[in-house]
């Protein structure tokens with residue numbers, strides 16, 4: 001896990017957070033980074049089977065609002 005990050009834009013303190021998706025029935029999920037090119041499936045949107053995937057952590061600068069994304073924990077998809 002990345003803990004202390006300085007903003008590369010203004011040097012301010014970056015606060016840890018995440019971006020979520022609203023899925024079916026307002027079920028909220030953290031976004032996931034998936035390795036490779038997106039390949040569309042008629043039935044399920046984009047294919048994710050057997051792909052390398054990580055949860056996306058988003059850090060927000062408390063001074064200028066800049067967002068930076070990091071991936072540390074492998075995700076089950």
Ligand SMILES: [Zn+2]
Nearest residue numbers: 007010061064
């Ligand atoms: Zn900043």
